[in-house]
Amino acid sequence: MTFNTFKFAAVAAALALSAPAFASLTYATGQDLDHDGLDDQFTVNSAQAYLVTAAAPGWPVLPQPSVTSGRYISWDPIQSGRPSTVFRNNVYNYSFQFNWAGSMLQGNADTTTFDFRWISDDYLTDVTLNGTSLGVNNIGASKVWRISNSASVVGELLQGLNTINFLVNNTGGGANGLAADFTIHGNAVAVPSSDVPEPAPLALMGLGLAIALAVSRKRA
Numbered sequence: 671m672t673f674n675t676f677k678f679a680a681v682a683a684a685l686a687l688s689a690p691a692f693a694s695l696t697y698a699t700g701q702d703l704d705h706d707g708l709d710d711q712f713t714v715n716s717a718q719a720y721l722v723t724a725a726a727p728g729w730p731v732l733p734q735p736s737v738t739s740g741r742y743i744s745w746d747p748i749q750s751g752r753p754s755t756v757f758r759n760n761v762y763n764y765s766f767q768f769n770w771a772g773s774m775l776q777g778n779a780d781t782t783t784f785d786f787r788w789i790s791d792d793y794l795t796d797v798t799l800n801g802t803s804l805g806v807n808n809i810g811a812s813k814v815w816r817i818s819n820s821a822s823v824v825g826e827l828l829q830g831l832n833t834i835n836f837l838v839n840n841t842g843g844g845a846n847g848l849a850a851d852f853t854i855h856g857n858a859v860a861v862p863s864s865d866v867p868e869p870a871p872l873a874l875m876g877l878g879l880a881i882a883l884a885v886s887r888k889r890a
């Protein structure tokens with residue numbers, strides 16, 4: 671693809687995102703379409719998240735569609751054989767970013783709902799949206815790998831890039847991991863966390879499209 675055709679595709683895609691599509695975004699941890707052993711979207715403490723290849727004792731085998739379609743991710747792919755004396759009370763920040771195109775499903779601009787299902791080691795202490803708590807946790811669960819879910823959680827979104835953080839406290843030390851799936855209801859689009867787009871005014875986007883079309887016609 672030449673630079674100009676790439677530019678045209680990018681501009682066309684950006685314009686398409688501005689149309690009301692009312693499509694929900696669902697993501698499950700452990701997606702690895704490029705087979706590099708790293709989650710394609712999540713980071714952990716600002717580093718890319720590994721798919722866990724060696725789970726700790728007691729962790730349910732995943733994925734289980736009735737529990738979560740996510741797979742375990744963590745800061746290290748090996749989460750077995752680690753003593754509980756290490757990494758105790760370390761908080762791991764599992765982060766996911768997505769673009770919001772601005773649908774209004776509930777009648778209020780930028781208000782939408784989220785559905786979460788997850789398993790964590792140890793406790794999920796909070797889920798935040800752009801730094802604001804969504805009140806989702808499983809603090810005090812009888813088992814650290816307890817199956818948890820929370821539906822119809824209301825959140826206020828920003829136009830453009832948004833960040834969801836899953837905060838997992840490794841209260842018992844040793845292994846740490848998160849497996850989750852979640853749905854963002856509305857016109858949301860996932861973007862790679864390493865490819866944060868700059869917001870573009872509509873006029874500039876239109877100008878870019880006009881230039882791309884002109885170049886395309888000239889070469890035709």
Ligand SMILES: [Ca+2]
Nearest residue numbers: 702708709710
């Ligand atoms: Ca990957």
Ligand SMILES: [Ca+2]
Nearest residue numbers: 792843844845
């Ligand atoms: Ca642990």
